[in-house]
Amino acid sequence: MIEFHLDTRSGVSPYRQIVDQVRRALRLGLLNEGDQLPTIKEVVGQLAINPNTVLKAYKELEHTGLVAPRPGVGTFVTATLRDGSLAAHGPLRRELVRWLAKARRAGLDEESIEALFRDAFRAGAEQDIA
Amino acid sequence: MIWLAWRQFRAQAAVVFGALAVLAIVLIVTGLRLRHWYDTDGLANCTTGDACDALTSWFTGRYSWLQTLLSNVLILFLPGLTGVFWGAPLIARELESGTYRLAWTQSVTRTRWLAGKIAVVGTASVAASALLTWMVSWWYTPFDKIAHNKFDPTIFSERDLAPIGYAAFGFALGLIAGLLIRRTLPAMATTLVGYIAARIIVVYWIRPHFQAPLHITALLQQPGAGSARAAKAPAVGQIPQGSWIVSTKLTDPSGHSVGAIRIPLGSPCMATNSCVAGYHQTLTYQPASRYWPFQWYELTLFTGVALILIGFCFWWINGHSLRPASGGAAHASRPDATLPSQQAPAPVQ
Amino acid sequence: MSAVLQADGLGKRYRRRWALTDCTLRIPSGRVVGLVGPNGAGKSTLLNLAVGLLTPTRGRIDVLDAPPALGPAELARVGFMAQETPTYSGLSVADHLRMGARLNPGWDRKLAEDRIAQLGLDPAQRAGKLSAGQRAQLALTVAVAKRPELLILDEPVASLDPLARRQFLQGLMEVVAEQGVTVVLSSHLIADLERVCDHLIVLIASRVRLAGDVDQLLATHHLLTGPRRDPERLQAGQQVVSASHTDRQSTLLVRTDEPILDPAWTVEPVGLEDLVLAYMSPEPTGRGGLTGVPR
Numbered sequence: 001m002i003e004f005h006l007d008t009r010s011g012v013s014p015y016r017q018i019v020d021q022v023r024r025a026l027r028l029g030l031l032n033e034g035d036q037l038p039t040i041k042e043v044v045g046q047l048a049i050n051p052n053t054v055l056k057a058y059k060e061l062e063h064t065g066l067v068a069p070r071p072g073v074g075t076f077v078t079a080t081l082r083d084g085s086l087a088a089h090g091p092l093r094r095e096l097v098r099w100l101a102k103a104r105r106a107g108l109d110e111e112s113i114e115a116l117f118r119d120a121f122r123a124g125a126e127q128d129i130a
Numbered sequence: 131m132i133w134l135a136w137r138q139f140r141a142q143a144a145v146v147f148g149a150l151a152v153l154a155i156v157l158i159v160t161g162l163r164l165r166h167w168y169d170t171d172g173l174a175n176c177t178t179g180d181a182c183d184a185l186t187s188w189f190t191g192r193y194s195w196l197q198t199l200l201s202n203v204l205i206l207f208l209p210g211l212t213g214v215f216w217g218a219p220l221i222a223r224e225l226e227s228g229t230y231r232l233a234w235t236q237s238v239t240r241t242r243w244l245a246g247k248i249a250v251v252g253t254a255s256v257a258a259s260a261l262l263t264w265m266v267s268w269w270y271t272p273f274d275k276i277a278h279n280k281f282d283p284t285i286f287s288e289r290d291l292a293p294i295g296y297a298a299f300g301f302a303l304g305l306i307a308g309l310l311i312r313r314t315l316p317a318m319a320t321t322l323v324g325y326i327a328a329r330i331i332v333v334y335w336i337r338p339h340f341q342a343p344l345h346i347t348a349l350l351q352q353p354g355a356g357s358a359r360a361a362k363a364p365a366v367g368q369i370p371q372g373s374w375i376v377s378t379k380l381t382d383p384s385g386h387s388v389g390a391i392r393i394p395l396g397s398p399c400m401a402t403n404s405c406v407a408g409y410h411q412t413l414t415y416q417p418a419s420r421y422w423p424f425q426w427y428e429l430t431l432f433t434g435v436a437l438i439l440i441g442f443c444f445w446w447i448n449g450h451s452l453r454p455a456s457g458g459a460a461h462a463s464r465p466d467a468t469l470p471s472q473q474a475p476a477p478v479q
Numbered sequence: 480m481s482a483v484l485q486a487d488g489l490g491k492r493y494r495r496r497w498a499l500t501d502c503t504l505r506i507p508s509g510r511v512v513g514l515v516g517p518n519g520a521g522k523s524t525l526l527n528l529a530v531g532l533l534t535p536t537r538g539r540i541d542v543l544d545a546p547p548a549l550g551p552a553e554l555a556r557v558g559f560m561a562q563e564t565p566t567y568s569g570l571s572v573a574d575h576l577r578m579g580a581r582l583n584p585g586w587d588r589k590l591a592e593d594r595i596a597q598l599g600l601d602p603a604q605r606a607g608k609l610s611a612g613q614r615a616q617l618a619l620t621v622a623v624a625k626r627p628e629l630l631i632l633d634e635p636v637a638s639l640d641p642l643a644r645r646q647f648l649q650g651l652m653e654v655v656a657e658q659g660v661t662v663v664l665s666s667h668l669i670a671d672l673e674r675v676c677d678h679l680i681v682l683i684a685s686r687v688r689l690a691g692d693v694d695q696l697l698a699t700h701h702l703l704t705g706p707r708r709d710p711e712r713l714q715a716g717q718q719v720v721s722a723s724h725t726d727r728q729s730t731l732l733v734r735t736d737e738p739i740l741d742p743a744w745t746v747e748p749v750g751l752e753d754l755v756l757a758y759m760s761p762e763p764t765g766r767g768g769l770t771g772v773p774r
Contacts, residue, residue, distance in 0.1 A: 006674075008673075008674075014674075039656075040656045041653050041656040041657055044649070044652035044653060044655070044656050045649050045650070045652065045653040045656075046649065047649075047674075048645055048648035048649040048651075048652055048674055048675060049652065049674050049675060050511050050652065050655075050674070050675050050676065050677050051652060051655050051656040052509075052510075052511075052677055053677070054656075131581070131582065133577070133578075133581050134578050134581065134582065137570065137574060137577075137578075138567070138569070138570075227565060228561060228562075228563065228565035229565045229566070229567055231527075231532060231559070231561035231565055232561065232565050232566065232567070232618070232621070233582075234531075234532060234548070235530050235532070235548075235554065235557070235558070235559035235561075235622075236554065236578075236579065236582035236583055236625070237551050237554045237555040237582055237583040237584060237585070237625065238551060238554070238582050239548075239550065239551060239554070
């Protein structure tokens with residue numbers, strides 16, 4: 001069962017964080033079809049947040065077709081964000097780790113690495129659109 | 131509510147009623163012995179004579195420690211003390227500690243809450259004094275038969291019915307003190323003072339007038355010539371035994387009331403045995419036959435006042451918001467002069 | 480949408496001082512409502528009026544469409560936890576539950592016992608020996624086990640350490656999730672309320688300064704920074720809540736329903752705590768401030 005955590009300083013609203021964490025879990029294969037999400041009571045009992053917040057998050061996930069409630073039982077995953085790319089995650093991750101090591105050896109600090117990545121990411125995205 | 135009132139009260143009740151149970155055993159044992167002596171030693175028939183006096187004084191000295199305990203401690207204090215220790219804290223403690231805010235937000239009304247407390251603690255207060263009074267009255271019966279002094283102010287207050295009224299009054303006084311003062315110790319002190327004041331006022335100014343007292347006037351008689359003994363007051367002998375002499379008055383031959391008769395030594399009247407000639411003594415008294423009616427009057431008076439006070443408590447507790455004396459908003463208040471006095475419109479859905 | 484609490488011109492005076500002035504409120508149901516304000520602002524007074532422990536000097540207040548504490552039926556629908564959590568120190572935890580069972584016809588015994596067990600409280604332990612956090616949990620249990628429609632909590636976490644505070648709020652939110660009860664809780668710490676409240680009332684110096692759904696409040700308040708500017712020259716429809724200036728720069732917190740079109744301003748969202756603090760601070764220099772009349 002997935003467990004949520006809340007970052008109060010991130011500036012992202014709590015309900016958004018829950019939605020994002022569910023989506024991330026789906027993408028990484030931590031949640032599969034048929035898995036049950038924690039009940040609202042369980043979530044608020046752990047995070048001490050308003051139940052309406054969790055309800056709102058689950059409703060949005062339901063709206064995007066990812067989960068569906070089963071009355072009296074709970075909320076269950078009905079779709080997955082995983083594509084066939086999960087298989088590629090492993091090798092890609094290894095390559096990324098190697099690249100990071102190379103960047104550090106070249107003398108880049110963390111901030112520069114992040115800036116470089118973001119720049120390349122944005123440039124790549126723009127290229128895709130164009 | 132009865133359960134809760136009892137649960138809060140049971141320890142105190144156990145102490146007092148346990149002590150009363152122990153006392154009962156002591157009184158039964160000693161009281162039976164006293165009755166035995168009274169019956170077998172012929173004290174009932176003994177009225178005059180030196181032998182009689184000796185027997186009487188022997189008897190009245192029996193169990194003097196117990197007599198002191200009962201008359202000067204227990205029956206004197208218990209009715210007032212239940213008011214001070216059970217009545218005053220009953221509401222005051224809840225107001226002072228804030229637990230009333232827990233009790234009054236359950237699903238019972240304040241009336242029912244108060245009624246439950248009174249039912250348990252008020253009844254116990256009255257019952258304790260009633261038990262003690264009856265035990266003491268029973269135990270003292272032989273002494274009272276000899277002394278014929280049940281109508282005397284102090285003894286009257288310790289027999290038969292009167293202490294029951296005192297207990298009810300003491301409890302009600304404590305209750306209202308606690309309700310209005312809202313702090314336990316000041317309420318207890320106020321109850322004690324009020325109780326004592328009320329008892330004194332009744333004894334001296336009200337009880338003598340439950341019924342119009344009777345009067346009797348008689349000439350003073352000088353005792354044997356040359357003797358320095360006090361003049362006999364034959365008036366005393368004319369009133370029924372066991373009556374309560376409320377007051378006495380001396381009047382001189384011309385009809386003026388005097389405090390005392392002063393006769394210088396060697397006055398001529400001593401020879402003619404006429405020093406107190408012409409002096410009258412007037413007794414104001416309540417005859418012994420009125421003892422029981424007066425006991426009922428006293429009981430009714432104190433119980434009636436108690437009921438009025440309790441009724442007031444019910445009225446008060448429902449109509450008034452009770453901010454306790456320690457302060458409902460327990461924080462220092464900020465002066466509101468620093469902020470603008472207009473109110474921003476509050477957009478509410 | 481029905482209102483659980485409605486106040487009209489409510490005022491309460493103690494001797495010379497007005498603890499609450501001209502309070503007009505409408506609290507919708509199904510919310511967790513935070514009542515925030517500095518010490519002495521009148522929060523306790525308002526909550527005590529709502530449960531009938533105080534009677535109004537002026538105006539009126541209705542709770543669940545009836546005067547507070549009108550009778551046993553009305554008392555049963557509202558659960559209350561008073562400031563500083565009064566409990567009977569001589570009575571045990573189990574005794575408190577027994578008291579609740581006897582004084583409340585709607586008492587859910589299983590709920591109470593389950594909660595006590597889940598909290599790990601010893602039923603035989605006297606309430607006077609419990610820690611502050613445990614007493615707060617006990618008081619909450621007594622308040623919720625009668626299954627009220629409205630729960631009013633007066634500074635429930637004020638004197639609790641951070642762990643106890645978190646545990647209390649967790650338990651409270653579980654109750655809300657399970658029973659759907661409307662909650663009104665007061666605090667002088669906004670951080671406590673930020674997590675759990677979706678409706679906010681700000682009470683300062685015995686008056687209501689701000690009231691509304693948190694989402695809406697956050698959406699309509701913005702922090703504007705830009706070159707030094709006289710607040711008078713803002714566009715219409717904007718209400719300045721607070722303003723501060725240096726010789727070069729102006730920072731304004733404004734409230735508006737319309738978008739900010741002036742390109743000179745950098746517009747940022749406001750956090751709830753900063754928002755409330757802005758209302759709490761004294762009237763700013765310049766026009767408007769808290770009069771609330773948009774131009």
